[in-house]
Amino acid sequence: MSSAIAILEYALACLKNLPKRPCLNVKDVVVANTIIDVLHQVEYADTTIEIVDGFEQFDDDVKDPDYNPEDEEARVPLYETLPGQPNVVQFAAGKFVSKEKVDEAVAFYSSMDGYHNNGAKKRPTLETMKRRFRFIEDRNHLHKLQQIETTGEYKTNRIQNLRFIADRLGEIVEEHLRKGSIMHDDTLRFFVAKIIASHNLDIQFTPSKSWLNDWKRAHRISSRKITKFVSVVRHQSKKELEDQANDFVEKVNDVLAVRAPSTVWNADQSGFQLIMHTARTHARTGSKRVECVVPTVAATTHSLTVTVLASAAGELHPKLYVQLKEPGGKFPRKGHFTADNLYVTCGQSHIMTKKHAVLFYKNMLFHSSMPNDTVFVCDSWAGWIDDTARDSVMPSGYNVKKMVIPAGCTGMVQPCDVGIFGAFKKVVKRIFGHAQLEHPKYKMHTRDPTLRMLALVYWQFQSPKLVAWIQYAWHASGYDVGRPPVFLSPSEQLFPPDVAQKCSKPTCRNISFITCLYCEEYYCFSDFVISHHKCC
Incomplete structure (x- = not known):
């Protein structure tokens, strides 16, 4: 009996x-x-699961020799003896000619x-063409x-273009692996678009999920998951x-039955x-250690x-409340970036205190856009x-009915926790990841760039869509x-x-990412x- 089976049977007994x-x-x-303890925690405690992504590489891992980088539109075998060539025209089985050489011919x-007397244009003979251009073999060519010549059009070989894209993508990914860049499938699609644009490839191609999966398997790029249980003692x-x-929830539903959802x-x-990154990145399959580069490690914590x-009713407040950590709890004299949809404050810590709760009530809950008769659903912070903080700044004529979510239940019934912050952070991580990849010198983690990014993302979230x-x-x-x-997620x-x-943007030659x-x-x-960007 193996040790693993014996351990499981012991735990079950x-x-x-x-x-x-x-x-x-x-x-x-x-x-x-330990296994028994984890199972008890899952059953009796408020338990969350953290997914930690890592990669392993084994010495005998090699590139899959049978991989063909064709897509669903071109499921035909590649000529294995030929490397990927961009913008080539096929004249015979296994013979590909560059567009430049075809133009010359x-x-x-x-x-x-x-x-000629019959009205046909005079042209070089077949023998002359064969001597000058080795790819010409017969009159069909x-x-x-x-x-x-007549149409000005010729169809480049799609498979060779795809193979060139696959080969070049491998080189780019290899380079970014050495740099420690964070990469995902959308990153690979971005690279493919850059390859097509930079090499002027005659192909309309957006990698499908299955094409990317095939490419990653061929290049031994994948991930594995390690599950860690974190028990919150209650x-x-x-x-x-x-x-x-x-x-x-029943109490709130009773209120919703007699009130407008907008209140x-x-x-x-x-x-x-300050630097938000995903826990997953493309890396060599079998990598025992995956290191990624960030502008400053301190900003990740x-x-x-x-x-x-x-x-x-599906509305977001006109402003997003943001609290920064600043030395001495004060902003520098030069100030900070401001936006119409941000309310920015600071403290010696980023954690809100009762003093900041007063600022929130005054500038957010009692904002001129808010109804003067409001039901305020909140957690037990x-x-x-x-109520003294709220009452100290509540304007006359306002009424607030507070409904406090029981401690330990926010993950189940708090809307912002259940459905909003996860999507918010996912978008922010995508932007950070692209900044690290394409603009590593742009200090996204510093005060003003961070506020600019939050203002942009929140503005997009305020869209009626x-x-x-x-x-x-x-x-x-x-x-x-x-x-x-x-609906589609943000x-x-x-x-x-x-x-x-x-x-x-007409004057820009870069590849878009959003x-x-x-x-x-x-x-x-x-x-x-x-x-x-602000178009309206």
């Missing part, structure tokens, strides 16, 4: 209270007890002046040259928490690292706090629970707001599969983030 258990050594007993074939069982959450708002805080206000997404956050939390129509709309194309939800144009990093 303990869970079933069986008297007969496999005999284990001390080390294996520790492992079995067409020009020579049409260079003679005069006509001459006829092909004549067709190209004195309540999972069932008790679920009952409390359901009771709270019911949820506020929640979330910490954002230092944070800012973002607070979102979202209504049950001390700043929300203490994302109302259904916000409503779904309430629906998914159990509230009676009606199931919204089918990431799916901002970064569609075909996002890597020529930037929409699309604006307002003007629906595609923009590169420089024209969207650095230039702070």
Whole structure:
């Protein structure tokens, strides 16, 4: 019996209270007890699962020799003896000729002046063409040259273009692996678009998911997952928490039954690292250690706090509350970047205090755009629970009904937590990843670039196209707001599969990485983030 099976049988026997258990050594007993402890935590504690992505590389890993980089439109075998060549025309089986050489042959074939008695144009003989251009073998090839001369069009070999793209993509990815860049499938699509543009390839091609999967398998690029259980110790069982959450949702639904959804708002805080990156990147299969480069390691742990206000009607507050950490709790004399859709404050820590709760109430909850009779759904943070902070700045004529989510239930019934912050951070990570890849000298983690980026992302989130997404956050939390129509997530709309194309700015030759939800144009990093795109 293997050690792993014996450990599992020992753990199972303990869970079933069986008297007969496999005999284990001390080390294996520790492992079995750990497994038992994890299972108990899953059953009785408020447990979350963290996914940590890593890669391994083995010495005998080699490139798959059978890989063919064709796509669904061209499922034919490649000529394995030939390397990928860009913009080539096939004249015979296994014989490919560059567009430049074909142009030269067409020009020579049409260079003679005069006509024969039958009206046909005078042209070099087949023997002359064969001596000068080795790829010409018969009159069919001459006829092909004549067709190209007449129409000005010739079809380059798609398979060879695809093979060239696959080979060049391998070189680019290899270079970025050495640099420690973070890469994903969308990054690979961006690289492919750059390859096509930079080499003027005569091909319309956007890599499909299956094409990318085939390419990654051929180049031994993949990932594996390690699951780590993190237990949050609580004195309540999972069932008790679920009952409390359901009771709270019923109370809010009673309110929603008699009030307009636009008067019911949820506020929640979330910490954002100054450099946000995904836990996954493309790397060589079998890599035992994967190191990625960031501008400063400290920025991956230092944070800012973002607070979102979202209504049950699918609206976002006109402003995003942002709290930064600044020395002495004060901004520098030169100030900071400002935007109409940001309210920015600071403290000695990025963590909000009751003093900052007062600022939030004054500038966010009691903003002129908010209804004067509001239901405020919040968690059990001390700043929300203490009514004195709210009452000290509440204008006359305003009424606020506070409904506090029970402790331990926010992950189940808090709309901002359930459906908004995850998508928010996903978009931010995509932007950070692209900045690190294409603009490594742009200091995205510093104060003003960070605020610029947050203002841009929040402005996109305020688009009417994302109302259904916000409503779904309430629906998914159990509230009676009606199931919204089918929608695409913010990431799916901002970064569609075909996002890597020529930037929409006429004078720009860069490849786009994002699309604006307002003007629906595609923009590169420089024209969207650095230039702070604002079309309306």
